[in-house]
Amino acid sequence: MKQVEIFTDGACKGNPGPGGWGALIRYGKHEKEICGGEHDTTNNRMELLAAINALKILVEPCEVLLHTDSKYVLDGITRWVEGWQRNGWKNASKQPVRNADLWHQLIEAAGKHEVEWHWIKGHSGNPGNERADALASAAADAISSEDTEE
Secondary structure, eight states: OEEEEEEEEEEESSSSEEEEEEEEEEETTEEEEEEEEEEEEOHHHHHHHHHHHHHHTOOSOEEEEEEESOHHHHHIIIIIHHHHHHTTSBOTTSSBOTTHHHHHHHHHHHHTSEEEEEEOOTTSSOHHHHHHHHHHHHHHHHHHHHHHHO
């Protein structure tokens, strides 16, 4: 099974506001960068979309080492999601889980692979995380500039 390393990040200009996501995907000596954005979103949604889109781009099942600087994504997928599913997608406060649409997509995308989730401190000099951050910020800036042109 192929081994892939992924670094993901999300960014938002205002929260909510224009946002972007970015991911750096490494397989051996090959690298691929992907990014995108939305006009009216939140940082958490962008963090989730970075992981979802990075996993979806893999065409065959892989062993994935996924690095995120989002405790929300890490804790959600490794600790909270089983309880949410058991409780009909209600959180501990009995409220509907926020971003449930994206959590469903992340579960599906991750389910095709053997994913090892890792938290990495953001803005700490890790080259993969810094690149994902730059991609997410550039995507958010592009969306934000589109909004100011309208």
